[in-house]
Amino acid sequence: MMEAQPGRLICMKFLFMGCLIFFLGGRSFSASGEVNVYVKTKDSNTSTFSYSAKYLFGSYSGRYDSMLDSDFQDFKFKLLTSSCKVLQNDVELQPRLAILQRSLIGEGSHRRLVSSIRYSGQASSIPELPAYLCRLIVVERLPFGVFADPFELQNLVHHKVFTEAAVFGDTNLELPSFLSNRTVVEIHMDLGCNSSGHVEGLEINIVLPLHARYPPLEDGGYSTVKLNEPDIFMNYKTEQKPHNWVCLLTPTIESDKGKTDVLVWNVPCGIKAHTGLVTMVTFVSALLSTLFIVLTSFYGSNAEVTKDLKES
Amino acid sequence: MLISGSKSAMAAIDFRSLMIFSAILRVLLIFYGEWQDTHMEVRYTDVDYLVFSDAASLMASGKSPYQRSTYRYSPLLAFLLVPNSIIHRSWGKFLFSATDLLIGLFIRTILKLRGVPESLCNYPVLVWLLNPFTFTIGTRGNCEPIVCAMVLWIIICLMTGNMIQAALWYGLVVHFRIYPVIYAIPIILVLDPTVFKHSQKPALQKWTSSMTKSFESSASLCSLFHALTNLFTKERILFGLISGAVFFFCTGLCFWLYRWEFLHEALLYHLTRTDPRHNFSLYFYHIYLHYEHEFSVVEKLISFVPQLVVQLVLIIRFAQDLPFCFLVQTVAFVAFNKVMTAQYFVWFFCLLPIILPWTNMRLRWEGISCVLFWIGAQSHWLMWGYMLEFKGRNVFLQLWLAGILFLAANTFALVMIIYRHRYSPMFEHLRSSNSKNARKLQ
Numbered sequence: 001m002m003e004a005q006p007g008r009l010i011c012m013k014f015l016f017m018g019c020l021i022f023f024l025g026g027r028s029f030s031a032s033g034e035v036n037v038y039v040k041t042k043d044s045n046t047s048t049f050s051y052s053a054k055y056l057f058g059s060y061s062g063r064y065d066s067m068l069d070s071d072f073q074d075f076k077f078k079l080l081t082s083s084c085k086v087l088q089n090d091v092e093l094q095p096r097l098a099i100l101q102r103s104l105i106g107e108g109s110h111r112r113l114v115s116s117i118r119y120s121g122q123a124s125s126i127p128e129l130p131a132y133l134c135r136l137i138v139v140e141r142l143p144f145g146v147f148a149d150p151f152e153l154q155n156l157v158h159h160k161v162f163t164e165a166a167v168f169g170d171t172n173l174e175l176p177s178f179l180s181n182r183t184v185v186e187i188h189m190d191l192g193c194n195s196s197g198h199v200e201g202l203e204i205n206i207v208l209p210l211h212a213r214y215p216p217l218e219d220g221g222y223s224t225v226k227l228n229e230p231d232i233f234m235n236y237k238t239e240q241k242p243h244n245w246v247c248l249l250t251p252t253i254e255s256d257k258g259k260t261d262v263l264v265w266n267v268p269c270g271i272k273a274h275t276g277l278v279t280m281v282t283f284v285s286a287l288l289s290t291l292f293i294v295l296t297s298f299y300g301s302n303a304e305v306t307k308d309l310k311e312s
Numbered sequence: 313m314l315i316s317g318s319k320s321a322m323a324a325i326d327f328r329s330l331m332i333f334s335a336i337l338r339v340l341l342i343f344y345g346e347w348q349d350t351h352m353e354v355r356y357t358d359v360d361y362l363v364f365s366d367a368a369s370l371m372a373s374g375k376s377p378y379q380r381s382t383y384r385y386s387p388l389l390a391f392l393l394v395p396n397s398i399i400h401r402s403w404g405k406f407l408f409s410a411t412d413l414l415i416g417l418f419i420r421t422i423l424k425l426r427g428v429p430e431s432l433c434n435y436p437v438l439v440w441l442l443n444p445f446t447f448t449i450g451t452r453g454n455c456e457p458i459v460c461a462m463v464l465w466i467i468i469c470l471m472t473g474n475m476i477q478a479a480l481w482y483g484l485v486v487h488f489r490i491y492p493v494i495y496a497i498p499i500i501l502v503l504d505p506t507v508f509k510h511s512q513k514p515a516l517q518k519w520t521s522s523m524t525k526s527f528e529s530s531a532s533l534c535s536l537f538h539a540l541t542n543l544f545t546k547e548r549i550l551f552g553l554i555s556g557a558v559f560f561f562c563t564g565l566c567f568w569l570y571r572w573e574f575l576h577e578a579l580l581y582h583l584t585r586t587d588p589r590h591n592f593s594l595y596f597y598h599i600y601l602h603y604e605h606e607f608s609v610v611e612k613l614i615s616f617v618p619q620l621v622v623q624l625v626l627i628i629r630f631a632q633d634l635p636f637c638f639l640v641q642t643v644a645f646v647a648f649n650k651v652m653t654a655q656y657f658v659w660f661f662c663l664l665p666i667i668l669p670w671t672n673m674r675l676r677w678e679g680i681s682c683v684l685f686w687i688g689a690q691s692h693w694l695m696w697g698y699m700l701e702f703k704g705r706n707v708f709l710q711l712w713l714a715g716i717l718f719l720a721a722n723t724f725a726l727v728m729i730i731y732r733h734r735y736s737p738m739f740e741h742l743r744s745s746n747s748k749n750a751r752k753l754q
Contacts, residue, residue: 108702151362173382176588178604214588214600221706268706275601278712282598283614285716286648289723290618293644293730297629300731 055166056233057139057186072141076231096120097232100203104227104263109212111265113140115230117204119191135163137233138206140185145177145213145225145267148185152209161207164188176214177223215269227263326434327420331413334441338409341451342402357405360655361453364404368393378573384581386488387566387574389455404453411457412450416441418464419665422635425471426738427518428669436665449658456655459489460662466495467635467666470502471738473513479551483558487566490582491659494623494641498631503547507739515740519669585651590697590711592652592690594719597712599650619648632737636670639663640726647722673732682725689714689721 101116119136142148153165165188170181187206215223345356367377367390377383377390395403416437423433440446450457462485469478482499485492507514566574586607587593588600595615602611622644630637642660646652673679693714699707 106702108700108704110702151366174587174589176600176603214603216604217601266704268700268704268708270597270600270708271706272601274597274709278597278601278709281716282594282712285594285719286615286618289647289719290622292723292727293622294625296727296730297625300727 055164055168055186056137057166057168057184069141072231097234099229099232102227102229102261102263104210104265105207109267111210111212113208113210113227113263115206115208117206117232119202119204119234134191135235136189136191136204137235138185138187138189139231139233140187140208141228141231142183142185142210143225143227144180144182145215145223146210146227146265147173147180147183147213148208148210149173153185156209162187163190173211176216178216180213212265212267215267217270217272219272221268221271222266223269225265225267227265327437330434330438330441331416334416334447335409335413338412338447338451341447342405342409345405345451346402356452358452358454360455361404364389364393364453364455365396365401368404369397372397376570376573378570378577384577385455386562386578387570388488388562389458392458404455405451408453408455408457409447409450411461412446413441414461415457415464415662418461418468419662421468422464422471422666423519423669425468426516426669427520429519432669436668439665439668440662443661446658446661449655454655454658456489456658457662459485459492460658462488463492463495463638464662464666466499467638470499470634471514471516473508475503475508475547475551476554479554480558482551483555484562486555487559487562490579491642491645494645495638497627498634498637498641500543500548500551501627501631502634502738503545503551504739504741505542505545505547506741508547517737517740519736587651590700590708592654592693592715592718593650594712594715595650596715597708600708615650619645622648630735632739633735634738635663635666636733636735639667640730643722643726643729647719647726667729667733670734670736671729671732672734673728678728678732682728686721686725689718693718 096119098118099115100118101114103114105112105114115138117136117138140148147170148167150167153162153167156162157165164186166186167183168186169183172180185208187208189204189206191202191204212225215225348354348356363380363383364385366380367383367385370379371377371387371390372394377387383390392407393404419440420433420437423436424430446457462481466478466481466485469475469481478499482492482495486496563579566578586599586603587596588603590596598615623641626637626640626644630640639660642663646656646659649656673682693711696707696711696714699705700711
């Protein structure tokens with residue numbers, strides 16, 4: 001986040017107050033307002049919300065330049081081995097999680113990725129894990145050609161659909177896919193396991209709005225985008241340290257049908273064979289239109305005057 | 313006298329009622345917008361308004377408004393909306409809607425200055441104030457009414473001989489939104505030494521109901537030749553210097569505050585913008601098909617030629633009828649632009665009412681056919697746009713053809729407007745008034 005420059009701030013405030021006095025004629029007013037702000041970090045082209053969450057992927061983007069799968073797996077391994085060492089080898093104690101269903105809702109360029117996840121874990125039964133709050137973290141590494149709008153996610157956080165959400169990577173929403181990079185979305189959702197100390201058979205639906213970028217040209221007219229399964233983590237918080245998330249785990253993933261299907265999104269794309277025709281007709285139309293306007297400008301109005309004169 | 317006085321009073325009351333009704337309508341729409349935003353999935357508020365508001369709140373906290381991605385306007389806009397985060401988030405909507413009403417007032421002022429009778433003044437104002445497109449633009453939070461108001465105010469300043477103020481506002485409006493730069497040449501041409509004399513208000517040519525004005529091709533070419541040979545007059549140099557100074561001062565100040573972010577986002581982006589995503593422009597599919605490789609200089613020139621030729625021809629022919637010249641220039645500029653979105657239409661909607669009393673177009677057939685063709689072509693484009701964007705069907709070719717049809721509709725409307733317009737220079741030229749006096753004496 002960039003530091004506010006005091007000189008600039010004073011200058012802006014001074015100018016603003018001057019104008020306000022001018023417009024309001026010196027009347028006093030009281031005001032209040034809520035400010036939700038996005039921050040675009042200048043150096044890394046990374047966008048995060050100004051919420052005080054500690055994102056897993058935030059530390060990834062600081063250490064790795066690329067978004068290669070191998071880099072991410074390496075990062076994930078290091079992250080997990082540095083946390084909850086006591087539970088790493090005890091599979092029985094780890095929480096269980098099943099991705100029941102993944103689907104894309106919608107037909108066009110704006111769709112919703114729905115992930116239905118079932119969680120079962122007994123955190124309170126593990127003496128080594130004095131948890132009272134569990135947080136589900138979903139990391140969606142989106143493929144080329146699909147992005148999530150950070151401003152839309154902010155709105156969802158504001159409406160408490162997600163506890164926290166952030167978008168990393170290429171957040172330029174306007175670029176076509178062949179000029180853009182991959183995007184990673186990290187969603188945090190608090191699960192209500194603080195009352196009983198455990199969660200049994202909880203089903204969570206995560207609806208993530210996604211948008212297609214303009215794909216590269218292809219002869220078939222459609223570009224295929226494949227969405228793989230997300231990485232899922234569980235995070236636990238101790239009562240004694242309210243601001244510390246102490247233990248990060250990857251739940252044992254189990255699926256009713258084994259692995260869920262890869263989702264396919266067919267995005268309409270420009271057809272290269274159209275190039276010659278489109279270029280020619282575009283310029284002919286533009287020239288014809290120009291000709292009509294030029295001719296009317298020079299001769300059209302004269303014709304009108306002649307007619308009027310004849311009538312008079 | 314009494315009858316004309318009471319007629320004038322009636323018209324004035326009508327205008328006042330119209331303004332009050334329009335104001336109430338806008339306030340209600342702003343409140344409705346707030347309700348829709350809270351209760352419905354689809355927002356009433358324009359997505360750009362959220363961008364302006366975010367940028368304004370960043371500015372209020374001393375940060376750069378360009379930290380909000382997709383904010384591509386002058387920092388002045390964010391500055392105007394700072395009260396959004398202090399007073400209320402709808403401040404900007406009230407500001408834009410108030411400007412919208414101000415445009416109604418300016419339209420009436422221009423018409424009255426040009427001698428349009430009171431009874432005829434209200435209809436053009438009505439065309440602006442009760443146009444569903446315009447009243448939703450302001451209440452949804454689009455900033456274009458501010459630009460339109462500034463353009464109309466510049467015309468008023470020129471009409472009243474207040475050249476310095478016109479120059480100040482012109483420099484500001486070009487900084488605020490670059491497109492009014494297309495009005496530079498007609499303004500320079502209209503600042504004729506035979507019109508603008510020292511410490512004298514220019515004589516305005518008054519509207520008459522049966523104006524069969526002589527309009528010869530050679531007349532405007534002669535006046536252009538005359539203007540070119542007398543280009544460097546005091547008024548023209550002064551206008552250029554003042555407006556240039558204001559433009560560079562504002563741009564320099566913003567550059568000093570926000571550096572390259574400002575220059576790239578608010579200026580260079582608009583000058584070099586070629587959007588491959590679907591929009592009303594006939595060029596969009598051509599740009600998309602060529603986006604993977606750089607356009608050659610020849611390709612760039614070819615696409616620029618129609619825009620340049622049309623602008624030059626319209627200026628040569630209609631510069632002296634300044635409001636009409638502004639209108640046709642704007643319609644043509646939008647029609648041939650490489651990017652065209654619905655918000656650009658408001659640029660010429662605000663100019664349309666100020667030429668209506670000079671049109672011979674018959675409402676029943678010609679006027680309605682123009683409007684229907686234009687709306688029909690736009691709706692046809694929107695249908696294919698919906699198929700592509702919300703149904704995921706590959707209809708690029710149909711959408712591009714719909715764009716060409718929309719160009720045809722724009723061209724048809726423009727040609728009809730020019731064809732049925734009674735050309736009327738804004739000012740009485742000194743020579744013509746002298747010759748008139750000479751004739752009277754004879």
